[in-house]
Amino acid sequence: MTTSTPRPAGSAAAATGPGRGTARPAGTGPGAARPGRRHDRRRPPAGIRRGPHDWFAERLLAVLSGRRPVHSLIGHTIGPAYDQLITLAPADSPQERAYEARRISPVIRGCGRFTPGPGVIEAFARIATGDRLTALAFRLEQGPDLRWRCAAVELQGPRP
Numbered sequence: 001m002t003t004s005t006p007r008p009a010g011s012a013a014a015a016t017g018p019g020r021g022t023a024r025p026a027g028t029g030p031g032a033a034r035p036g037r038r039h040d041r042r043r044p045p046a047g048i049r050r051g052p053h054d055w056f057a058e059r060l061l062a063v064l065s066g067r068r069p070v071h072s073l074i075g076h077t078i079g080p081a082y083d084q085l086i087t088l089a090p091a092d093s094p095q096e097r098a099y100e101a102r103r104i105s106p107v108i109r110g111c112g113r114f115t116p117g118p119g120v121i122e123a124f125a126r127i128a129t130g131d132r133l134t135a136l137a138f139r140l141e142q143g144p145d146l147r148w149r150c151a152a153v154e155l156q157g158p159r160p
Helices: 052-064 070-076 081-088
Strands: 107-117 120-129 132-142 148-156
Touching: 052 070, 052 081, 052 107, 052 120, 052 132, 052 148, 070 081, 070 148, 081 148
Parallel strands: none
Antiparallel strands: 107 120, 120 132, 132 148
């Protein structure tokens, strides 16, 4: 009968099997407590950086689909963009419309941007409502107070 001497958990000789011949720092072994991974799908992963064009795309979609009133963007638009939103948005307010249980909510399938110069972003978004796609293009300009404001909005395809 052979007896083996117990070895410390952090030593290289304690681990057997392929790739286990190297020593690990203390507290990082298989039984060590680790913080749990985040499983929240509402926010993008840490590697994806969201910009002002993503924020504006979501707000413009909410206005164009009738979920938010046009005046919710009054401080975030300049020039003729507010007038363009008035003509593109539904005429009735969200409170006046009856809830439609079967209506498919539009979602943003992709959002991109092009920066023609400093302080200007020309952005686009693909909006899907069921199997229909709508293209949304808008221009953002950064003011002297460093806030981004929407300067133009265009919508091509069926209204979301």
